[in-house]
Amino acid sequence: MKIKNAKVIVSCPGRNFVTLKIETDAGVYGLGDATLNGRELAVASYLENYCIPMLLGKDPRNTEDLWNYFYRGVYWKRGAVNMAALSAIDLALWDIKGKLLGTPLYNLLGGKSRERVLVYAHATGKDSAEALDSVGKKLDLGFSAVRVQAGVPNVPASYGVARGEGPYEPAAPGLPHEESWDTPRYLRFAPKLFQNVRDAYGDDVLLLHDVHHRCTPIEAARLAKDLEPYRLFWLEDPVTGELQEGLRLLRRHSVTPVAIGEVFNSVYDYTSLISEQLIDFVRMPLSHGGGVTHLLKLAAFAGIYHVQMGFHGATDLSPVNLAASIHFDLAVSNFGIQEYMPHPEVVNEVFKVNYRFERGTLSIDDTPGIGVDIDEEQAARYPYQMACLPVARKLDGTLTYW
Ligand code: GCO
Numbered sequence: 080m081k082i083k084n085a086k087v088i089v090s091c092p093g094r095n096f097v098t099l100k101i102e103t104d105a106g107v108y109g110l111g112d113a114t115l116n117g118r119e120l121a122v123a124s125y126l127e128n129y130c131i132p133m134l135l136g137k138d139p140r141n142t143e144d145l146w147n148y149f150y151r152g153v154y155w156k157r158g159a160v161n162m163a164a165l166s167a168i169d170l171a172l173w174d175i176k177g178k179l180l181g182t183p184l185y186n187l188l189g190g191k192s193r194e195r196v197l198v199y200a201h202a203t204g205k206d207s208a209e210a211l212d213s214v215g216k217k218l219d220l221g222f223s224a225v226r227v228q229a230g231v232p233n234v235p236a237s238y239g240v241a242r243g244e245g246p247y248e249p250a251a252p253g254l255p256h257e258e259s260w261d262t263p264r265y266l267r268f269a270p271k272l273f274q275n276v277r278d279a280y281g282d283d284v285l286l287l288h289d290v291h292h293r294c295t296p297i298e299a300a301r302l303a304k305d306l307e308p309y310r311l312f313w314l315e316d317p318v319t320g321e322l323q324e325g326l327r328l329l330r331r332h333s334v335t336p337v338a339i340g341e342v343f344n345s346v347y348d349y350t351s352l353i354s355e356q357l358i359d360f361v362r363m364p365l366s367h368g369g370g371v372t373h374l375l376k377l378a379a380f381a382g383i384y385h386v387q388m389g390f391h392g393a394t395d396l397s398p399v400n401l402a403a404s405i406h407f408d409l410a411v412s413n414f415g416i417q418e419y420m421p422h423p424e425v426v427n428e429v430f431k432v433n434y435r436f437e438r439g440t441l442s443i444d445d446t447p448g449i450g451v452d453i454d455e456e457q458a459a460r461y462p463y464q465m466a467c468l469p470v471a472r473k474l475d476g477t478l479t480y481w
């Protein structure tokens with residue numbers, strides 16, 4: 080069996096998605112998500128100019144060998160663009176494998192460890208009162224786990240706050256826009272926010288919060304300690320992922336569980352964090368972290384240290400990635416939680432999805448492979464539009480981590 084053709088489909092139904100379609104001479108094709116928010120065309124070009132010519136003629140069933148071909152076989156390994164492309168290849172090949180064997184992906188990963196996948200919603204508001212209101216709305220929709228973000232007083236355009244009426248979507252058309260940041264104000268505000276949420280909604284709701292790489296290690300330690308009374312399910316990216324030693328300092332001061340790694344792309348980003356037990360949840364998604372082949376190994380390694388999986392699932396990860404994540408989450412024993420930001424309705428014109436939200440959980444049907452399809456005619460109706468993530472400046476103008 081051979082790969083006879085592959086193509087990259089770039090489409091913008093409300094936001095940009097890059098989808099890899101690999102076709103075989105057995106009449107079966109597979110889809111992979113290659114979307115890298117704000118750098119979409121870099122991955123598309125890498126796939127088109129380098130990876131696709133190397134894939135043609137190869138046996139699509141050899142997922143392990145092909146993974147290594149595009150990892151060990153690439154001298155310039157790792158990196159977001161390289162690994163997003165490899166992830167898409169790997170996902171498409173596992174999709175093909177499932178279709179060839181006539182079985183859903185989760186069966187190839189060990190079958191079901193659970194029937195449904197616990198997900199968390201995003202609650203957001205421009206201030207504490209609006210955020211509280213938003214938490215209530217998510218609970219009314221049936222969610223039992225909610226990430227809470229709110230505008231920090233006197234910090235215009237903070238992270239995680241929706242610009243208009245709709246859900247939070249940080250990328251905006253054109254070149255990067257600028258947001259502002261002030262850690263001292265944030266550190267004073269965040270514990271009060273969670274005190275208000277607990278007072279309003281009680282102890283049962285699972286609460287999460289994303290620091291989005293904004294704190295220094297000692298600031299992160301202060302925050303994690305101050306949030307302890309509110310028993311967060313997790314505190315995400317308290318320090319920037321590139322400074323892994325920062326987590327040691329945080330751990331010395333707090334037992335608030337930590338999730339990290341939505342910007343990681345290799346098991347080597349995680350080795351010390353996991354083996355030193357500095358984190359509790361892995362965030363690296365299938366579509367950026369090397370696909371099913373790589374994440375299966377990382378999940379097994381994490382499981383040994385009682386670290387759980389908590390995949391990134393923002394709207395910039397396509398329905399192909401979300402569906403693959405649900406299969407993975409159903410199968411691995413050390414699953415923790417899945418992020419779920421429903422895509423706007425227009426996305427379903429392009430992607431035909433096979434998952435369903437019900438009572439705070441997602442389930443998926445038994446369509447072979449990943450089970451998501453793409454309508455290429457519809458995709459062509461939504462051409463690429465350049466959009467970028469913001470950059471952030473401190474109140475004195477210094478550029479900081481967004
Ligand atoms: C999250 C994330 C997102 C990212 C976005 C970047 O936890 O969902 O932090 O909000 O910022 O996915 O592309």
Ligand code: MG
Binds near residue numbers: 289291315316341
């Ligand atoms: Mg995050």
